[in-house]
Amino acid sequence: MEATEQTADVLVIGAGMAGLTAAAELQGAGRRVLVLDKGRGLGGRLASRRIGGATFDHGAQFITSHHPRFTALLEQGRRSGAVQEWSRGFAGRADDPIHWCGQPAMSAVAKHLALGLDYQLETAVVALQRVGDRWRAETTTGRAFTAGAVVLTPPVPQSLALLDAGGFVLAPDLRTRLAGIEYERCLAVLAVTQGPSRVPPPGGLALTQGPITWIADNQLKGISSEPSVTILATPDFSREHWENDQQESARLLLAAAAEWLDANVTTFQVHGWRYSKPKRVYGERCVLVCQSPALVLAGDAFSGPRVEEAALSGWAAATAILEAAS
Numbered sequence: 081m082e083a084t085e086q087t088a089d090v091l092v093i094g095a096g097m098a099g100l101t102a103a104a105e106l107q108g109a110g111r112r113v114l115v116l117d118k119g120r121g122l123g124g125r126l127a128s129r130r131i132g133g134a135t136f137d138h139g140a141q142f143i144t145s146h147h148p149r150f151t152a153l154l155e156q157g158r159r160s161g162a163v164q165e166w167s168r169g170f171a172g173r174a175d176d177p178i179h180w181c182g183q184p185a186m187s188a189v190a191k192h193l194a195l196g197l198d199y200q201l202e203t204a205v206v207a208l209q210r211v212g213d214r215w216r217a218e219t220t221t222g223r224a225f226t227a228g229a230v231v232l233t234p235p236v237p238q239s240l241a242l243l244d245a246g247g248f249v250l251a252p253d254l255r256t257r258l259a260g261i262e263y264e265r266c267l268a269v270l271a272v273t274q275g276p277s278r279v280p281p282p283g284g285l286a287l288t289q290g291p292i293t294w295i296a297d298n299q300l301k302g303i304s305s306e307p308s309v310t311i312l313a314t315p316d317f318s319r320e321h322w323e324n325d326q327q328e329s330a331r332l333l334l335a336a337a338a339e340w341l342d343a344n345v346t347t348f349q350v351h352g353w354r355y356s357k358p359k360r361v362y363g364e365r366c367v368l369v370c371q372s373p374a375l376v377l378a379g380d381a382f383s384g385p386r387v388e389e390a391a392l393s394g395w396a397a398a399t400a401i402l403e404a405a406s
């Protein structure tokens with residue numbers, strides 16, 4: 081064994097909602113679990129950022145729940161102070177479901193889920209290779225991790241690339257089905273403003289025309305002490321402007337948002353989500369790619385483009401790993 085090689089019972093690649101729920105479940109079942117993520121922070125698309133005194137959620141904007149198990153997880157997050165109720169929807173209907181958000185911001189949800197888990201950030205896996213009855217994950221810095229089972233939760237094209245790099249050949253039908261999963265892109269503009277926006281309470285607005293699909297006032301939302309807005313571009317705008325200068329695209333989006341911005345923008349940043357939401361989902365909560373050593377693919381591409389569905393996929397992946405071993 082190389083000096084740099086670390087071992088675990090189960091490696092979970094990706095510390096987004098799917099990876100963290102899978103990891104917690106597997107650890108609860110007595111497995112020695114290690115989570116690896118290439119990002120600097122936990123959460124994947126549950127993402128928050130600060131610019132000076134302003135706070136932004138620039139990935140998932142809110143969390144809704146239909147499944148009792150996920151609702152219980154959110155309630156537990158509320159009791160711990162990591163999750164708060166944002167609103168009952170944005171159309172002002174009393175029967176809308178609760179729209180939750182993180183406290184102090186969305187990434188807090190991931191931090192809460194990761195409590196007690198063993199994880200390593202800034203650890204980008206470049207290849208996943210089957211070596212006898214184990215999996216071996218190699219990182220960009222040449223480190224290696226081996227485990228008897230793996231849960232892969234990056235967006236599907238990235239997961240397939242890791243398997244290709246490791247020389248693992250999937251069954252042709254499965255490969256074709258997975259390769260057909262495409263994602264929408266999303267350009268997100270994070271703008272600090274001199275004063276409040278015109279976005280009405282509770283601070284979120286879904287738009288149906290023009291290049292913008294969503295504007296959130298992060299101060300009204302209760303996550304930012306200073307005025308700031310998150311602007312999400314439509315999939316069409318994001319795709320058409322993906323290769324263009326991001327600052328220029330952001331200026332176009334800010335101009336389109338002018339009627340909702342009552343004050344000057346003092347500074348802004350742009351984040352491009354190449355894999356924002358799957359256009360079409362696989363249709364099963366996860367897929368067991370290899371029985372032994374167990375390999376499961378999971379994430380929102382399997383059950384639906386929502387935080388809740390990513391969690392349900394993670395739990396299903398954990399069950400698949402435990403059943404594969406029994």
Ligand SMILES: Cc1cc2nc3c(=O)[nH]c(=O)nc-3n(C[C@H](O)[C@H](O)[C@H](O)COP(=O)(O)OP(=O)(O)OC[C@H]3O[C@@H](n4cnc5c(N)ncnc54)[C@H](O)[C@@H]3O)c2cc1C
Nearest residue numbers: 094096097098118124125140141142205234379380386387
């Ligand atoms: C702009 C935007 C707005 C959204 N709004 C909402 C919303 O309002 N409500 C809602 O329910 N959902 C929303 N979504 C969707 C929701 O965020 C996702 O469905 C969910 O967070 C996906 O979780 P996941 O664990 O499947 O994937 P991710 O969160 O993408 O996690 C995958 C993780 O894998 C890591 N990774 C990838 N490759 C590697 C590698 N090679 N090595 C190591 N780690 C790797 C990534 O860094 C990432 O952390 C939104 C998404 C976006 C982008």
